[in-house]
Amino acid sequence: MVGIELAAQVTPWLASGRTLFLIIHLLGITSFAYIVARRLVPLLRAEPDLRFDQPLARLGKVLKFGLAQWKHPRYRTAGIIHIFIFAGFICLVLRAFYVLIVGVSENFVMPGLSGEAGHIYNLITDYAATVVFLCMVIAIVRRLVFKPARYAVPEKFGKAHIADAIFLLALIAILMVADSLFAAARAAGQVQQGQSVELLAAWSLPWMLQSLLVSSSLSALKDFYFGAYLLHEVTFYFLLCYRPFGIQFHVETSLFNLYFAKLGRGTLKPVKYGVSDEHLDQVKSFGVKTFEDFTWKHMLDFYSCADCGRCSDNCPANAVGRPLSPRFITIKARDYAFQHYPMFGKPDNHKALIGGIYSEDEIWSCTTCGACEEECPLLVEYIDKVVDLRRGMIDDGNVPQSLQKPLKALESRGNPYGKMEKKRADWVNANDFRQTCQVKTLVGKSKADTLYFVDSVTSYDDRIQSIGRATAKILDHVGEDFGILGTAEKDSGHEVRRFGEETLFMALRDHNAEAIKATGVKRIVTADPHTYNALKHDYKDMPPVEHISQVIASEVKSGKIKFNAVENGNNVYTYHDPCYLGRHNQVYDDPRDVLDAIPGLKRVEMSRSRDRSFCCGGGGLMLFYEPKEEQRMGVKRVQMAAAAGANVIVTACPFCMVNIEDAIKVAGMEGKMTAIDLAELAEQQIARGKPVVKAEQTAEIVAGR
Amino acid sequence: MEILVCARRVPDTSENEITLNSAGNDIERDELVYSVNEPDNYAVEEALQIAARIGGNVTVVTVGGEDDEEILRREMAMGANHGVLITDEAFSGSDGLGIATILKAFVEKGNYDLILTGVQAEDGGAQVGGMLAAMLDYPFASLVNSIEVLEGRKLKISREIAGGDKEMNEIDLPCVLSIQTGINEPRYVGMRGIRAVASVPIPTYGASELAVDPRSVGGAAARVKRVDYFLPALGKGAEMLEGSREEVIDRLVGLVAAKGGLK
Secondary structure, eight states, X not given: OOSSOOGGGOOOXXXXXXXXXXXXXXXXXXXXXXXXXXXXXXXXXXXXXOOOSOHHHHHHHIIIIIITOTTGGGSHHHHHHHXXXXXXXXHHHHHHHHHHHHTTOTTOOOTTOSHHHHHHHHHHHHHHHHHHHHHHHHHHHIIIIIOOGGGOOXXXXXXXXHHHHHHHHHHHHHHHHHHHHHHHHHHHHHHHTXXXXXXXXXXXXXXXXXXXXXXXXXXXXHHHHHHHHHHHHXXXXXXXXXXXXXXXXXXXXXXXXXXXXXXXXXXXXXSSTTOOGGGGGGOSSOSOSBGGGSBHHHHHHHHHOOXXXXXXXXXXXXXTTOSOOHHHHHHHHHHHHHHHSOSSSOOOOOOXXXXXXXXXXXXXXXXXXXXXXXXXXXXOOOHHHHHHHHHHHHHTTOOOHHHHHHHHHHHHHSSTTOOOGGGTTGGGGOHHHHHHOOOEEOOTTOOOSEEEOOOHHHHHOTTTHHHHHHHHHHHHHTTOOEEEOGGGOOOOOHHXXXXXXHHHHHHHHHHHHHHHHHHTOSEEEESOHHHHHIIIIISSSOOOEEEHHHHHHHHHHHTXXXXXXXXXXXXXXXXXXXXXXXXXXXXXXXXXXXXXXXXXXXXXXXXXXXXXXXXXXXXXXXXXXXXOOSSOHHHHHHHHHHHTTOSEEEESOHHHHHHHHHHHHHTTOBTTBEEEEHHHHHHHXXXXXXXXXXXXXXXXXXXXX | OEEEEEOOEEEOTTSOOOOBOTTXXXXXXXXXXXXXXXXXXXXXXXXXXXXXXXXXXXXXXXESOGGGHHHHHHHHHHTOSEEEEEOOGGGTTOOHHHHHHHHHHHHHHSOOSEEEEESOOTTSOSOHHHHHXXXXXXXXXXXXXXXXXXXXXXXXXXXXXXXXXXXXEEEESSEEEEEOTTSSOOOOOOHHHHHHTTTSOOOEEOHHXXXXXXXXXXXXXXXXXXXXXXXXXXXXXXXXXXXXHHHHXXXXXXXXXXXXXXX
């Protein structure tokens, strides 16, 4: 390589290339270090967050969600583009370092990449740069021409982000072109001088550029070569230093964000890490009131968000026009951080977030369904933040009037309706039920193996009591020795906790935990996914908890439960996954297995099912909250069921039943659509005594004859 | 501004099923849950908002027994600076005039610029505020649904009059106002807030401290006596509107308009 000088040896202006590039390196790296240090300032002032446990599980998250890009294919086009870009970047990491170093040390060779390995690597990077370049073009075209709706910024949340996004994409495209041009000019120079040529990958970007350049003069090639290197250098450092100001910071932060991601599903963060329940009274302020009340991991979430809009695209609150869009929970917090923790000068902190960047209704609008978190490729958390913001509002007494009554009633009566404690077990006394099924109350010497934890809505709501009775009859049918707590039961407090009233939740939990322990039961069964989640994740040291759908599924397998064929073979059933059974606890198959075990039952899936299930409107206290919305979530859900061709919605949650039955009426679909709980349907179909339907007949029905 | 709010503990109407006792002269009180009388809670919130705007102290007082301390703690958790329990055997069974007499004695021991009561107790007759004002020779306004503090020891208040209209008034301080619900949105108080004030001492006053003649108050002096309780007989059920959706809507709009609900 004599004719075409190495970039480091060129003396373009006053200084040699080596000096120039050394200065750029130092400037770039120092600036980046300074910027990152400034970005870390709020994290150092943040609340603690204990996420240094379980390194293997955490590494697993990095591999699955980072390296394997697990969530990306859920959005086919964008996901595949991202996987290509990501793979391209991974291939180009070593090359980037090599190119940077070669500017100051011309004979540098990456360890392990000399000789044949180096040639192969170069071929790979030629293609990688090409792929990344093409992906940038496609991404820019998508944003300019196809404009996916989820990238749009509603007026209330500020200006569109499209210019910034395209600017960043273009920078990467320029970087790829510069890198390719650098390689192409060198190869073209080698060709002209008849030297041994570093082979470029056929039809790659460097290869095409080389074909264009090969007839240029040697001096022009020298200029191209040097210019391309300089462009690469400047673009690289500009991009590096610009990323922490916007959505591409995730290139750096995602590794940490994935490693420190939340591990437990269905759980909530404690009010304050490192403070036990007994010492909570000494904590001066609860929840998040100012930006600095977020934990450092939650701040890292804000930095890591790539603004892809998948969270809000799946958020039911956003879909029905409530003032909540999870994407902007993050974006607004990030803007706040950038504004109040500037690059130069003193941070200006401790401003109230509610009434500042967030509105009260925005934070109360969340049903904690978890659709946003399920979708986020970077595992950004929302529920813990929303609950923390609510804890802050509760602590300040800033609670909608519609929620104050039920909270007060939960405090004095143990249920949100203000009903008398002594009437909690009245549902077992319904005349026709009592004659067929006796339910024990586990007080004093009355013992049983299994506790049926009923919870408030099933105990007191006239319609929902039917789910309670169906559950009891099923347990009775399979010969389970079970009982209820009766008047000793209080609300599980699941929604109380998710609405931010931690102290009241703790009182309810402690009361129930003591009552449950006193019964000595070996397991707990419930028909309410919210209760299930509470007992499983919010309570400590409880016996194993099962949802009734799991009990039915296992007893169908064991043969204790056999079903009669459905009476009306024309009905088409669809199963609606309750958030706290599905997404939060991953029980997707048991309820479906139960339905599929009923002979003759036709079942279809809604397009949004399983982990993409669409929340019915929320449970517990959410029934009391008066949201500002254009439409009910339940109505949307009922329409989705109709679109799937179903006329019976099966659910497995009392609150889903309340919301969906209401929604059927609101949507004017009475007579066309009905809702039934899985326990009710199973109980209704159970074949008691000798089988009513013979095997042959069943086979006929299954075959649709 | 020194503000006194007179509050009272009553059975919570939203959380109780009211039934008569076997004698039929009182309601069954064994399983009742109690809370602060709702309009009184609005009065405390209003007092706190005034104090936050222009400075001052809020004292909440109740006439009752040991159990009534609970509502004082709740109001203190809301932010009231002091809670005072007025309790004496001699006070039990007082009628409205008796309660007003006791409160008057307490007011005269302090130096209050503004005295607020709820518009009425949920189990009472909206009497105490007016009687207290008369006994103190203070101006009085009832059904107050907004308060603005003016220069020169005056308030601009609005009163709710028939049909939900507002009547604007100026009133001199010191005065007594009875507060209508809806004047504000009272803040939430949870167990945590109440626990935080659990050990704050609550002073108590009896007849001797207040220099109230025991013969002028209590059951014996009451000139209004409860003689009976009865639950209203159930009327006929709701009227179901029938017909097409449009017809139902038209008839409903007509009915609401006829009752003055639409203008």
